[in-house]
Amino acid sequence: MRVGVVTFPGSLDDVDATRAVRIAGHESVALWHGDHDLRGVDAVILPGGFSYGDYLRCGAISRFAPVMTEVIDAAGRGMPVLGICNGFQILCESHLLPGALIRNDHRRFVCRDQRLRLDNTDTAWTSAYSPGAEITVVLKNGEGSYVADQPTLDRLEGEGRVVARYLDGNPNGSLHDIAGIANDEGNVVGLMPHPEHAVEDLCGPGADGLGFFTSLLESRVGAS
Amino acid sequence: MPKREILDPQGKAVLGALPRLGFFGVTDVRQGKRFELEIEGEPPEEMLEQARRMAETLLSNPVIEDFHVSLVDSVGPVERRPEPVEGTTP
Numbered sequence: 001m002r003v004g005v006v007t008f009p010g011s012l013d014d015v016d017a018t019r020a021v022r023i024a025g026h027e028s029v030a031l032w033h034g035d036h037d038l039r040g041v042d043a044v045i046l047p048g049g050f051s052y053g054d055y056l057r058c059g060a061i062s063r064f065a066p067v068m069t070e071v072i073d074a075a076g077r078g079m080p081v082l083g084i085c086n087g088f089q090i091l092c093e094s095h096l097l098p099g100a101l102i103r104n105d106h107r108r109f110v111c112r113d114q115r116l117r118l119d120n121t122d123t124a125w126t127s128a129y130s131p132g133a134e135i136t137v138v139l140k141n142g143e144g145s146y147v148a149d150q151p152t153l154d155r156l157e158g159e160g161r162v163v164a165r166y167l168d169g170n171p172n173g174s175l176h177d178i179a180g181i182a183n184d185e186g187n188v189v190g191l192m193p194h195p196e197h198a199v200e201d202l203c204g205p206g207a208d209g210l211g212f213f214t215s216l217l218e219s220r221v222g223a224s
Numbered sequence: 225m226p227k228r229e230i231l232d233p234q235g236k237a238v239l240g241a242l243p244r245l246g247f248f249g250v251t252d253v254r255q256g257k258r259f260e261l262e263i264e265g266e267p268p269e270e271m272l273e274q275a276r277r278m279a280e281t282l283l284s285n286p287v288i289e290d291f292h293v294s295l296v297d298s299v300g301p302v303e304r305r306p307e308p309v310e311g312t313t314p
Contacts, residue, residue, distance in 0.1 A: 057285055064282070093285065100287045102226075103233040147230055147288060173231065 001216050004031040004041035006071070008062045012049030013084065013196060020196040021045070024213030033065040043080040043124070043216055044071055046087030048140075048194055058101065058143050059089030068094060080124035080216060081188045085141055088180070088190030097181055097190045098156070099148030104141070105173025113205040114139035114193050115167040116179050120160050123186040127218050128211035135208035138197040139171055139179075146174040146181075146192070156181055163189055225256035230288045259283050262298060 003021045005028060007014045014030075021028040029041050033051075038044065052061040062068065068090070075081045075096050083091035091097045104110060118126055118133045129135070148156070153175060156162055164180035172192075180191035195209025226232045232254045239253040261275060275293045284291040 056282070060282065060285065092287070098287075100285055102230065102288060105231055105233055107233045107237055145231070149229075149287075 001042040002027045002029050002040065003213075003216065004029045004038055004044045006031040006033060006044065006046050006067055008033040008049070008051035008065060008086075010049050010051040010053055011047050011086070013047040013194065014049070016194075017045045017047040017084065017196045020199045020210065020213050023199050024210060024216070026213065026216065031067055033062065033067050036066045036070055038067070038070045038074060043082070044074065046071070046081070046083040046090050047196070048085030048087060051086055051090070054086075054143070057089075057093070059086060059091075059093040062086075062090045063093040072096060075183075075188050078185060078187050082125045082212065083188075083190040084194055084196060085144070085192055088192055089143070091188060091190045096188050097183060098152045099146055099181070101143055101192070102145050102147055103143045104145050104171075109140070109142040110144070110171050111138075111140040112171070113137070114171060114179075116164045116193060117167055118164055120163045120182060120186075122160075123163055123182045123189050123215075125189040125191075125212050125215050126163055128215040133211075134167060135211070136198070136205045137193045137195045137209040138204060139193040141172065141192055144172040144174065144192040146176075146178040148175065159184060164191060164193070225290050226254060227288055227290055256289070257283075267295065 003026045005014050005017045005021065007030065018028045029039050031039060055061060071081060072094055089101050092100050113136050115134060115136050118129045118135065121127060121129045121131045161182045162176065162178055163182050165177045166174065166179050170177050179193055180189060182189045195212040198204045198209030199207055201207055235254040238255060239250065242250050263271060272293060272295065279291040279293060280286060
């Protein structure tokens, strides 16, 4: 598949995301925030970082970047979109995913290897994992506390849209230990931890994160 | 302002700092943002409506924040602001 990785001003993890895409056997395509063009890709990744310096609110300005018009359109047509960390914040600001991410409850930046349980393996980005799989990937964020009102949380839980949950203690105050969620179609996934930093044994906590990128191969959600 | 039901870690940090500085009796602090939008002359009603739409779409995130829009008189161009008197807080 051709997988686009968007670079915003202030993106940090676009290169690692690109590398993860290639290691998973896909062709990576660099996408630029200022272009109204997805260059014919089959899937899009919004990488981590501090786009626009996190000014105003994390992801608030990126949401109005020219490329996001195309990303939001394509997501509505079923194209797989994965937002990691800052990308997750952008997806929430874009209303492609419900809720919001606020400052960690303990007010400190957290950077550590994090165990997760995958509670939904039917999404375009998690189908390579077995249900309930426990993985360890990198977590690094200052504003990673997932919040939503009770009806939204009830809906996410009721529809099985919580994709990943933190294990071994909640690192940032996220409600229901939520580390990642999906839209109702399962093509859009937002994730606070970083699977793209865990795709090779040489560095990082292992290769547990690779499944997010290989999932696209066996995904049931086809790109339009 | 962050909605009441949303945890405000920054407000909590300020709340924790106040007693350390000898300020007592404050039971809660919440921290928000204020935007000053300057326009020329008397604003037409549609301008206020537009400001509300700005607040809704960009300036605030209605999922976690409440906002209100109010009209205040400008103090005039910055260079004509009175100089603060030395030794007082402007």
